[in-house]
Structure formats: structure tokens, C-alpha cells
Amino acid sequence: MLEISHIRKKFVNQSLGQAATVLDDVSLTIESGEFFTLLGPSGCGKTTLLRIIAGLEQPTSGRILFEGLDVTSFPPQRRPFHTVFQKHALFPHLTIFDNVAFGLRIQKLPTREIHERVETALALVKLEGFDNRLPETLSGGQSQRVALARALVNRPKVLLLDEPLSALDLKLREEMQAELRLLQRQVGITFIYVTHDQQEAFTLADRIGVMKAGRFEQISSPEELYDQPKSLFAAQFVGANISLPVFGEVQGLRGSFEFSSCGQVLRAHHLIGQSEGSRVVAFVRPEKVSISTSQRSTEDNELSGSIMQVSFRGPYTEVLVQIGPEAWIPVLLDHQQARALELHVGQAIQVYFRPEDTVIFREEESD
Numbered sequence: 001m002l003e004i005s006h007i008r009k010k011f012v013n014q015s016l017g018q019a020a021t022v023l024d025d026v027s028l029t030i031e032s033g034e035f036f037t038l039l040g041p042s043g044c045g046k047t048t049l050l051r052i053i054a055g056l057e058q059p060t061s062g063r064i065l066f067e068g069l070d071v072t073s074f075p076p077q078r079r080p081f082h083t084v085f086q087k088h089a090l091f092p093h094l095t096i097f098d099n100v101a102f103g104l105r106i107q108k109l110p111t112r113e114i115h116e117r118v119e120t121a122l123a124l125v126k127l128e129g130f131d132n133r134l135p136e137t138l139s140g141g142q143s144q145r146v147a148l149a150r151a152l153v154n155r156p157k158v159l160l161l162d163e164p165l166s167a168l169d170l171k172l173r174e175e176m177q178a179e180l181r182l183l184q185r186q187v188g189i190t191f192i193y194v195t196h197d198q199q200e201a202f203t204l205a206d207r208i209g210v211m212k213a214g215r216f217e218q219i220s221s222p223e224e225l226y227d228q229p230k231s232l233f234a235a236q237f238v239g240a241n242i243s244l245p246v247f248g249e250v251q252g253l254r255g256s257f258e259f260s261s262c263g264q265v266l267r268a269h270h271l272i273g274q275s276e277g278s279r280v281v282a283f284v285r286p287e288k289v290s291i292s293t294s295q296r297s298t299e300d301n302e303l304s305g306s307i308m309q310v311s312f313r314g315p316y317t318e319v320l321v322q323i324g325p326e327a328w329i330p331v332l333l334d335h336q337q338a339r340a341l342e343l344h345v346g347q348a349i350q351v352y353f354r355p356e357d358t359v360i361f362r363e364e365e366s367d
């Protein structure tokens with residue numbers, strides 16, 4: 001439906017006369033009705049890409065196609081898209097009804113149609129009865145809903161949202177996330193949603209595009225991104241508690257590599273892009289790691305370490321285990337298990353994880 005093809009964007013710094021590449025050959029195809037999330041750290045180019053899709057910014061090169069039509073040179077109002085920004089500007093002196101009706105009045109639609117469409121849009125965002133209120137009398141979440149209603153009332157084919165919930169507190173944000181997802185299914189509009197919050201991306205997205213410095217590191221479903229990250233950056237960007245990587249050297253291409261700092265051999269089933277002898281980083285999700293106070297002889301990877309820290313984390317206990325001079329692994333245990341093991345700082349402990357859950361990346365990717 002929407003094809004973003006080889007987009008590059010350079011900004012020229014006027015005083016220095018230097019050009020900085022902000023988007024570097026970005027390509028992406030978005031399906032009709034999809035909830036697509038752009039996820040990445042601050043400054044990686046998310047807003048710039050969204051503005052180029054919206055037509056608020058011209059790419060240096062590349063094309064935007066909508067249903068096969070090249071819209072790259074179209075002004076924003078000729079594209080069937082609508083943008084909702086982080087800071088939504090409602091007109092302070094207009095009522096909620098008039099704020100939502102604004103775009104329709106510009107199009108000079110009949111009064112009755114305007115009325116019907118505004119009421120439908122306000123009902124969609126659960127603001128029935130707010131018609132005559134002024135923006136200043138609304139809470140943050142309510143005014144963000146008005147911004148959404150104002151977008152929906154135009155019946156865009158694609159809704160572009162740039163961190164629309166980031167100004168809200170956590171609880172309200174989570175509520176609004178659930179409502180947005182429901183709303184998107186209800187109206188069937190394609191959503192492209194920018195966030196730097198991985199939890200938000202996981203909750204909402206059909207697919208996530210992880211961006212780093214103007215490029216996509218990985219585009220996949222949330223599940224695939226979590227279970228089969230394609231780079232260490234993507235692996236570390238998602239997940240509540242990420243294992244600090246252990247460094248080593250590839251020993252054989254049958255899936256083993258030597259863990260350099262302790263000389264212990266680890267096995268991995270996922271080796272991503274390296275050859276024998278290259279320096280690598282091993283990665284495992286903390287919930288895939290278990291610990292034991294005594295040696296076990298199993299097929300699992302096993303490392304000896306000592307407990308650095310035991311922290312209560314609400315639903316679980318996090319145990320930080322030092323496994324080398326510069327290497328730690330956080331392990332998540334349920335409280336009962338943690339209590340039964342009577343863990344204490346300084347205690348010698350064995351750490352286990354399965355080769356199936358171990359991923360190895362090239363070391364240079366760890367920046």
C-alpha cells in the first residue's frame with residue numbers, strides 16, 4: 001500500500017556548510033491496515049522519516065509510493081495521510097466540537113455531514129458529550145484523544161503518529177495504548193507510529209522497524225525481534241533486562257566458541273555473521289538463564305560466577321551474577337525460588353542456559 005523506496009535525507013548545516021546524512025537508503029513496504037511501529041533511540045531519524053512520508057519534508061533522494069502512485073512531490077494536503085504529533089496544538093478558543101470540525105469546515109462539507117462525522121469521531125475516542133468544552137478544561141489524555149478525533153474525522157488512509165502518548169504518565173499511556181490498538185482494528189486505518197519506548201512498540205505493533213543512525217537494523221514482528229534479533233543493537237534495544245554480553249572467540253563453526261575470560265566453552269545454535277577465529281559477543285535473555293548452587297552435568301551452557309547483587313523487582317527477583325572480570329549476567333527468578341536458594345552477595349553460583357537460547361554476534365556490532 002505504502003512503499004518507501006531508497007529514501008536518503010541530508011541536512012546541510014548552514015554555518016559549517018557540512019551535510020549530515022540523517023536517513024541513509026531507507027526502504028520499507030507497509031501493508032494496508034497494518035500497525036507499523038518505528039522504534040529507535042533519540043536522533044536516529046524517526047521523525048524525519050515520518051515527516052518525509054507526510055510530505056512536510058522533501059527527501060534528498062528516493063520515492064514515496066501510495067497504492068502505486070508516486071506522491072513524493074505532492075504537498076501534505078494532497079496525500080491521504082494525517083499526522084498526529086507529540087505536542088498536539090488544539091485551538092484554545094474553539095470548543096472540542098469546533099476543533100474536530102475544523103478541517104471539514106475548510107473543505108466546506110454540508111453542516112449535517114460535519115455534525116455526523118464529528119460525533120462519530122468523538123464517540124470513537126470515547127469523548128461523547130465533550131462537544132462544548134474548551135481545550136483548557138481537558139486532561140492530558142483527553143486532549144490527546146481530541147487530537148486523534150481530529151485526525152480520524154478526515155478519514156485518512158494512513159495515520160502518522162509521532163510519539164503521541166509520550167507526554168502522558170505511565171498509567172494513562174498504557175490505557176491509551178490499549179484503546180489505540182482497539183480503535184485501529186475498529187477503523188482499519190493503516191498506522192505508522194513512532195516511539196522510542198520498546199514496551200509501547202511491543203504492545204501495539206504488527207511489525208516493528210528498529211532504526212539506528214538513519215538505517216533499519218531489523219524489520220520484523222515483535223516476537224521475531226525478541227526471539228531472533230539480527231544484531232546486538234536490536235537484541236539490546238528490546239527486552240526489559242538485557243544480559244551483558246560475554247566476549248569470546250569462535251572456535252569451530254559447528255556452534256561452539258571459547259569464552260575468553262574464563263576459558264570455558266559455550267555452545268550456541270545461532271551464529272550471526274562471523275567466521276572462525278573472529279571475536280564475538282554471546283547474548284542470552286535473562287529469563288532463559290537459570291542458576292544452581294551446585295554443579296549439574298547437563299548439555300546446557302554452564303558458567304561459574306558469584307552473586308553481586310540481589311534485587312526485588314516486583315513480579316520477580318533479579319540476581320546479578322559476575323561471571324568474569326568485565327562480565328555480568330542478570331538472572332530473573334520468581335520469589336519462591338530465590339528464597340529457597342537463600343541467595344546472598346558473594347555466594348559462588350553456577351549459571352545455566354541452553355545453546356538454543358544463546359545467540360552470538362560479531363563483536364564490532366556491540367557499539
Ligand SMILES: Nc1ncnc2c1ncn2[C@@H]1O[C@H](COP(=O)(O)OP(=O)(O)OP(=O)(O)O)[C@@H](O)[C@H]1O
Pocket residue numbers: 011012022040041042043044045046047048049196
Ligand atoms: N531541519 C533540520 N536541520 C538539521 N538537522 C536536522 C533537522 N531535523 C532533524 N535534524 C537532525 O536529524 C537527526 C534525526 O532527527 P529526528 O528528529 O528525525 O530524530 P528522532 O529519531 O525523531 O529523535 P527523537 O526520538 O529524539 O525524537 C538528528 O540528529 C537531528 O538533529
Ligand SMILES: [Mg+2]
Pocket residue numbers: 046047048162
Ligand atoms: Mg522524533
